Amino acid sequence: MQMNRRALLSAAAATAVASATPALARTVQTAPPADRAAVIAAMKKATAFMTDKVAVGGGYVWQVLPDFSRRWGELEAKPTMIWVQPPGTATVGHLYLDAYHATGDEQFYNAAKAAADALVAGQHPRGGWNYCIDTAGEESLKDWYAKIGGNAWRLEEFQRYYGNATFDDAGTAEASQLLLRVYLEKRERKYRAPLDKAIQFVLDAQYPNGGWPQRFPFVENGGLHGHADYTPYITFNDDVAGENIEFLLYAHQALGSNDARLVDAIERGMDIYVKTQQPMPQPAWGLQHFPDTLKPAPARTIEPQAFATHTTATNIRSMIGFYKLTGDRKFLERLPQALDWLDQVKTPQNLIAPGRTHPTFILEGSNTPVYIHRKGSNIANGHYYADANPNNLIVHYGSFRNVDTAAIRREYEAAAAMDPAALIAASPLKARAGTLKLPKYFTLRDVSVWDMSSDARRERAPAPEAIAAVLSKLDGNGAWITPLTTTSNPYNGPSPQAVTGGEYQTTRVGDLWDVSPYNTDFPVDGISTAVFIKNMGDLIEALEA
Numbered sequence: 001m002q003m004n005r006r007a008l009l010s011a012a013a014a015t016a017v018a019s020a021t022p023a024l025a026r027t028v029q030t031a032p033p034a035d036r037a038a039v040i041a042a043m044k045k046a047t048a049f050m051t052d053k054v055a056v057g058g059g060y061v062w063q064v065l066p067d068f069s070r071r072w073g074e075l076e077a078k079p080t081m082i083w084v085q086p087p088g089t090a091t092v093g094h095l096y097l098d099a100y101h102a103t104g105d106e107q108f109y110n111a112a113k114a115a116a117d118a119l120v121a122g123q124h125p126r127g128g129w130n131y132c133i134d135t136a137g138e139e140s141l142k143d144w145y146a147k148i149g150g151n152a153w154r155l156e157e158f159q160r161y162y163g164n165a166t167f168d169d170a171g172t173a174e175a176s177q178l179l180l181r182v183y184l185e186k187r188e189r190k191y192r193a194p195l196d197k198a199i200q201f202v203l204d205a206q207y208p209n210g211g212w213p214q215r216f217p218f219v220e221n222g223g224l225h226g227h228a229d230y231t232p233y234i235t236f237n238d239d240v241a242g243e244n245i246e247f248l249l250y251a252h253q254a255l256g257s258n259d260a261r262l263v264d265a266i267e268r269g270m271d272i273y274v275k276t277q278q279p280m281p282q283p284a285w286g287l288q289h290f291p292d293t294l295k296p297a298p299a300r301t302i303e304p305q306a307f308a309t310h311t312t313a314t315n316i317r318s319m320i321g322f323y324k325l326t327g328d329r330k331f332l333e334r335l336p337q338a339l340d341w342l343d344q345v346k347t348p349q350n351l352i353a354p355g356r357t358h359p360t361f362i363l364e365g366s367n368t369p370v371y372i373h374r375k376g377s378n379i380a381n382g383h384y385y386a387d388a389n390p391n392n393l394i395v396h397y398g399s400f401r402n403v404d405t406a407a408i409r410r411e412y413e414a415a416a417a418m419d420p421a422a423l424i425a426a427s428p429l430k431a432r433a434g435t436l437k438l439p440k441y442f443t444l445r446d447v448s449v450w451d452m453s454s455d456a457r458r459e460r461a462p463a464p465e466a467i468a469a470v471l472s473k474l475d476g477n478g479a480w481i482t483p484l485t486t487t488s489n490p491y492n493g494p495s496p497q498a499v500t501g502g503e504y505q506t507t508r509v510g511d512l513w514d515v516s517p518y519n520t521d522f523p524v525d526g527i528s529t530a531v532f533i534k535n536m537g538d539l540i541e542a543l544e545a
Helices: 005-020 036-054 089-103 106-121 138-147 168-186 189-205 237-255 260-276 309-326 335-344 405-416 420-426 464-473 529-544
Strands: 081-083 132-134 369-375 383-387 481-487 518-528
Touching: 036 089, 036 106, 036 464, 036 529, 089 106, 089 168, 089 529, 106 132, 106 168, 106 189, 132 138, 168 189, 168 237, 189 237, 189 260, 237 260, 237 309, 260 309, 309 335, 309 405, 309 420, 335 405, 464 529, 518 529
Parallel strands: none
Antiparallel strands: 081 132, 369 383, 481 518
């Protein structure tokens, strides 16, 4: 049930483009453009339902049943909990600010402030955020970790209470960006201190060599299942470093403070990509790296100490972006080596299938692929392991990836042909601080630092028929009710040591004691923040059309 904000917003934009493209057999649009007043009225009604009925202290989870008897973030949540991971509290807050920018209606600004206030209330004293917040307090959250997190077999990051904050899944980045936007909107002083604290958290957590850990501040004895604590390791997984660089660059430009610490942190954050690219003959990256040796490190038990092909591809693209930001060719110098390596470690011919161009994990020293399996039926009796057997793989974490090396190589070649001086002249990093504004919109599509001083709208607005459908599906209460295709087993007590009969190697969920989310063949209707964000984004685009 994990949601990725970039994937969510990219999907929303793609859906909008598809809906704007007439079918081949259709030559005449059947719906007139939506009335502006009707669109705004629907947005206000939907927002009132979310703020008055769905929100908890101004914050949100991901999914809620219509009677509010159950609610979920990445895992099932207590009634007092809200979620920080996208598309939770911060993402909904960004949507409200976008609606305010489209309409000027204070209802949306107040809703965005309420989301920001919920995040401030749950901000770690050092400045970052955990995956979730319990408005009933830390003891209630510890109880949730013991019962729900501690029995979620496949979600290792939730299996212990750390008491610190995380950069994982862009939660801290998303929340920090919302505080930045809310503060800049009207310069309300009460948001400056938590914003400064969020900035300081990113600066404090960074290693001198430029890398960021997954969690901070560090804790003692943080390991699980007999493994060392991986959370202090330099993390590229889920684009941790890239998200932090982006937030710092937004803050540098939008605040116009000329704070040399921000630029220094950005530059060191980019340099860690160069430093961690391994020497020939394996010029690649892992999900995480040891902060001292800079070699690939293990992470969760589903993530062995190995190179990661998808992370290598992501880092190549990031370094192309860093060249465009700086004009410094050091970011391009060894990328052909990494691309050649990706071509060397493609999926063996007998295992090739759609979406399986590369094995996910390649062992250091041998270029041998390894694949992820599990045994048992729950967290108490089960375990994950990696070996060379490509059969009977777990389905909730891909042992194969789809990496288009030809496309990345074209991107590299196009960047290599660019003039460094021209890049520097157009760079948001090199521009004088304060000369660029944040994008007008953050949730219509995936945005980046290159969208500063722009509207950041979708390539094409939804077709009138699509807008008419969104308006018609809003019910009398102001809810967009949608099938919830994921669910989870309710908490059933501590997981037993005895293995439950059945086959759980290739399922998303184990036995009845496993509370991990899974796709269900019997969806029930409910409320989804992802659907709310997508539909509101469609209506914003309709107003802009």
